[in-house]
Amino acid sequence: xxxxxxxxxxxxxxxxxxxxxxxxxxxxxxxxxxxxxxxxxxxxxxxxxxxxxxxxxxxxxxxxxxxxxxxxxxxxxxxxxxxxxxxxxxxxxxxxxxxxxxxxxxxxxxxxxxxxxxxxxxxxxxxxxxxxxxxxxxxxxxxxxxxxxxxxxxxxxxxxxxxxxxxxxxxxxxxxxxxxxxxxxxxxxxxxxxxxxxxxxxxxxxxxxxxxxxxxxxxxxxxxxxxxxxxxxxxxxxxxxxxxxxxxxxxxxxxxxxxxxxxxxxxxxxxxxxxxxxxxxxxxxxxxxxxxxxxxxxxxxxxxx
Amino acid sequence: xxxxxxxxxxxxxxxxxxxxxxxxxxxxxxxxxxxxxxxxxxxxxxxxxxxxxxxxxxxxxxxxxxxxxxxxxxxxxxxxxxxxxxxxxxxxxxxxxxxxxxxxxxxxxxxxxxxxxxxxxxxxxxxxxxxxxxxxxxxxxxxxxxxxxxxxxxxxxxxxxxxxxxxxxxxxxxxxxxxxxxxxxxxxxxxxxxxxxxxxxxxxxxxxxxxxxxxxxxxxxxxxxxxxxxxxxxxxxxxxxxxxxxxxxxxxxxxxxxxxxxxxxxxxxxxxxxxxxxxxxxxxxxxxxxxxxxxxxxxxxxxxx
Numbered sequence: 001x002x003x004x005x006x007x008x009x010x011x012x013x014x015x016x017x018x019x020x021x022x023x024x025x026x027x028x029x030x031x032x033x034x035x036x037x038x039x040x041x042x043x044x045x046x047x048x049x050x051x052x053x054x055x056x057x058x059x060x061x062x063x064x065x066x067x068x069x070x071x072x073x074x075x076x077x078x079x080x081x082x083x084x085x086x087x088x089x090x091x092x093x094x095x096x097x098x099x100x101x102x103x104x105x106x107x108x109x110x111x112x113x114x115x116x117x118x119x120x121x122x123x124x125x126x127x128x129x130x131x132x133x134x135x136x137x138x139x140x141x142x143x144x145x146x147x148x149x150x151x152x153x154x155x156x157x158x159x160x161x162x163x164x165x166x167x168x169x170x171x172x173x174x175x176x177x178x179x180x181x182x183x184x185x186x187x188x189x190x191x192x193x194x195x196x197x198x199x200x201x202x203x204x205x206x207x208x209x210x211x212x213x214x215x216x217x218x219x220x221x222x223x224x225x226x227x228x229x230x231x232x233x234x235x236x237x238x239x240x241x242x243x244x245x246x247x248x249x250x251x252x253x254x255x256x257x258x259x260x261x262x263x264x265x266x267x268x269x270x271x272x273x274x275x276x277x278x279x280x281x282x283x284x285x286x287x288x289x290x291x292x293x294x295x296x297x298x299x300x301x302x303x304x305x
Numbered sequence: 306x307x308x309x310x311x312x313x314x315x316x317x318x319x320x321x322x323x324x325x326x327x328x329x330x331x332x333x334x335x336x337x338x339x340x341x342x343x344x345x346x347x348x349x350x351x352x353x354x355x356x357x358x359x360x361x362x363x364x365x366x367x368x369x370x371x372x373x374x375x376x377x378x379x380x381x382x383x384x385x386x387x388x389x390x391x392x393x394x395x396x397x398x399x400x401x402x403x404x405x406x407x408x409x410x411x412x413x414x415x416x417x418x419x420x421x422x423x424x425x426x427x428x429x430x431x432x433x434x435x436x437x438x439x440x441x442x443x444x445x446x447x448x449x450x451x452x453x454x455x456x457x458x459x460x461x462x463x464x465x466x467x468x469x470x471x472x473x474x475x476x477x478x479x480x481x482x483x484x485x486x487x488x489x490x491x492x493x494x495x496x497x498x499x500x501x502x503x504x505x506x507x508x509x510x511x512x513x514x515x516x517x518x519x520x521x522x523x524x525x526x527x528x529x530x531x532x533x534x535x536x537x538x539x540x541x542x543x544x545x546x547x548x549x550x551x552x553x554x555x556x557x558x559x560x561x562x563x564x565x566x567x568x569x570x571x572x573x574x575x576x577x578x579x580x581x582x583x584x585x586x587x588x589x590x591x592x593x594x595x596x597x598x599x600x601x602x603x604x605x606x607x608x609x610x
Contacts (some may be wrong), residue, residue: 013385014382014385014386015347015348015351015382039344039345039347039374039375039378040344040345040348042320042344043320043345043348046320063407063410063411064411065377065378065381065407065411069344069374069377069378069381070344072370072374073344073370073374076370076374077319077320080318080319081319092410094406094409094410095410097406098406098407098410101399101402101403101406102368102370102403104399105368105397105399105400105403105449106368106369106370106449107448107449143412144410144411144412
């Protein structure tokens, strides 16, 4: 498994029907990214047995409370748990000010450094990268500055299957093979062609997180061919007017974006409290884009190599 | 029943052992007061079927996150629920600034007015009163400015038992009786002596909330003879040094304060996560003050007339 998303909370605005505010945990290989952090996220992390210490990146989409009111509590808990290693926090202008003022009045100096990366509203750019992944911002169209995120694995190396190797190779030769190079003999001539003794790399996977936003086809080129797209579907088509007025999307619109962007799978979430039953939203989305799933809390969506 | 306290959360610092951050709901006659509001308090209010709309007063003791991180979320939810009537919020300097900045960035104007009453650190004074109760601040000794609250019912009126009345009295005569006056005949002479046809008033009850604080006998005169005292007991005597260092109390110290103040009942709470089992803290407190109870979440403590 290369990439997985666990849904922690998937309701919009208020708590209802046993659904919580938005938060999800993305794992890419051995890296964990917490995306949005509504009130009570730390309780949900405990519920699902997530090791707090392994979360090294937190991303916030916007400053509506149902997407970030749990952040200051989680940061405080990491401090209490004795965290010392750096945490990367990616979010909107204003977030640092809000956190700073709360830490000031509690006279708390966090025991670990935060590397805070602030995006510029409306800008589509590479906001973060490390040796395994890149993250691009995806400007969304909401009532206040709001930003989706496109996570993509970097191209992977060729794979070694020991049983294919004709002889025991040195570590340097193994690295060369993984990098796609041939193995040469002592005279510099090709001894083994790379493609004969190594396997093609696994595909680099990608995940797009788009919440909150009204229907906005401008995002399509930025999330094209994502393996999984999470797109908000606060309402159904029955509430299309309200969706438009409040800068949210319907399930059908989410599916329409998924279809245009030619993604593999769509997850819809951020459900309005008015929908106790979610199957009508799922049915509506599937009518446009069949491979759609509901963001049921606790559920893990995986992409397998 | 005149006065009750329901414990919503009673753990200190972090969530553990299924215990939540500090919050409790005080009911005095038909008035409801939410005291402290740790993260997730609104989830606990839902769990215990509390009607959000009936909470007209919220009091915050200090700006450590485990006592107030749930406040902004609760205020937002009241807004979403369409609240329009005024809410009284009593708290420390800094709280208004923290709330204002969060509302600013979410571009939210609450649909209801907040009457914000800010106390001055270290000051013992009448901070609020209405026609039924008074609230005095109780300065506590913690790492940052922190304030307890002493709630007291105003003296009650004499009681009417219709079966005791010799004749049908007018509404004005009933009011006179409740105010302790005699009933006069048309010549202005005493027809019925008040004490012959009315009952003495019920006693006015009181509740003292003292968290967080280190052992601080200065508070004793301010909470004397409370019907119920809630006093923090973060640690046991085994951790007395740590209690002193972190400006918290031991269970024994809480009981000592209860004894000195001659209260009727003591509730201890704000338990350190290190105590999975709470009975040792209860045993320790009872050794000094027998009528002690643990602040078990969900439990309701009542004072009956």
